[in-house]
Each structure stands twice: as structure tokens, then as C-alpha cells.
Amino acid sequence: MDLKPTYVFALQQEAYPFIEQLKVKQIHQQKNIRLYANDHSFLLITGIGSIACSTAVGWFLALHKNVVMWNIGCAASQANLHKWQRIIEVKNKELTFYPELIGKSEFELNSLNTVSDFVGVEDLMSYGNELVDMEGISFAKAAQLFLNSNQIQIFKWVSDAGHKDFYKDGTWFKKYERQIPEIITVVDLETKLISTEVNAIFKNTNQFVSKIDNLLKLSFTQKEQLNKACLCFLAYKTELQLAELIEEFTDSVENISQRKSLLNQLLEKLRHV
DSSP states (O other), X not given: OOOEEEEEESSHHHHHXXXXXXXXXXXXXXXXXXXXXXXXXXXXXXXXXXXHHHHHHHHHHHHOOSEEEEEEEEEEOSSSTTOEEEEEEEEOSXXXXXXXXXXXXXXXXXXXXXXXXXXXXXXXXXXXXOEEESSHHHHHHHHHTTSOGGGEEEEEEEEESSOTTGGGSTHXXXXXXXXXXXXXXXXXXHHHHHHHHHHHHHHHHHHHHXXXXXXXXXXXXXXXXXXXXXXXXXXXXXXXXXXXXXXHHHHHOOOGGGHHHHHHHHHHHHHXX
């Protein structure tokens, strides 16, 4: 199973130079949602804000699951102006997500804070050298409902230090697009590495799904649910711990007439690690 890189942007102007360099063609549009594709990748434009982003990501992943999602675009910060940053933590007041890096990044690592409205110069100072955007955590949490955590990645370009109209000055665009070939190279390389890793995990989960299937006689949809839950578990725990949980579950089953409730109990244990 080869995973396709999917470039996710809030705005058309952020996406435009990637559209040009990737040579993707638009295949779908519905209000603010625009989807582009070629034989090797997808590019998704969601619109601004958490609701728009999570809606677009959910819609896309309901149709395309064999992907690595890369949220790319602009963010504000009082430091590192006009530099690309690799995000290793994305958060808001309630939620946090940690994208997994495959190897050492050539780009500076940073944290990303997602807010619900524009942050001006004075308010931006309270975030220190960290970045601020309006979609990051919604992108990550929406994608996490469908994907293993290593399939969710974030790159941000520091566009401004709390100046809402930065994009009106055309010079930002030249600076923004300068390193895009390098970003694309990293995305392609790491997507292949993540694909290899995910394939290895799928091979490992099949044995556990088969064991539960033999016991409970699962439907195709139930097997898919169980496989996803096993992947979720393995994002945080080891294969040995998964084997122990599955063994403990099978030993506890006394009456398989309650197949649905038994499966739901197992799914809850796997998802809430």
C-alpha cells in the first residue's frame, strides 16, 4: 500500500505556488473546499478557520485514506520571520497533538498554537517564539479520527509578526515560494518512509484482527474498525502490550452471543490509551 502525500492549505494564495510546482489539476470544488490531484499526490484547500478545516479534512478522508496529510501554509510569530518551521506540537487551550518525525529535520522545530481569531502584535508576544495559526489543531484532530498519528504532519512558514494585511505586500510571496522545492522534496521522501512504516504496522495488526475475527466472526466493517483501533493503540503503546490486551480480552470472553457489545468494549480499550 503506497500512501500519497496530501498538501493541506487554508488559502488559495498559500497553495498557488505548490499547485504550479506539483502540476496538480482541480478535480472538485464545493464552496471553499477545493481538491487538486495528479498521479502522485493530492492538494486540498479548506478555507479559513477550525470549522472549515475540520470539515474539509473529514470530507476528504472519508474518500481517501491511503494518504499522509501535510498541513502547510502561513503562521504568525514574533520570531523566525519568513522561515519555514517543522511543527512537533500543535495545541489550543484544550487539546494537544504531537506530529511524529521520522528522522532528524533540516528545518527548525517549533510549537504551533491554534486560535479562533486574528492575534495582533501585542497579544502575539505572549506566545514567545512559538507560532500561531487558526487551523492547526483542528486539522490534526480531524485527521486523527481516520489516520495513524505518523500520517499527520505540519509545516508552517512564518509570514508575519501579527500584521493582518501582510499579504497585500507582494514581496511576501517571493520569500514564501523560495524554499518550496525543498519542502516538496521533504514531503515526498518522508511520505515514502511513513508508508513503509504504516505497511509494517498493518502487517502486525492483521494477526490480532484475525484472532478476534475467529472468536467473534466479524463483518468487514467491524474488521476495519478493529484494525483502525489497533493502529491507534500502536501509536502510543508497543506491539507486546497490544498482544497482551488482545490475549486478556479473548480469555475473558464467555458468551459470544453479545458480539457487538464485546467488540465495542475492546474498541474502547484500544482507543483510550
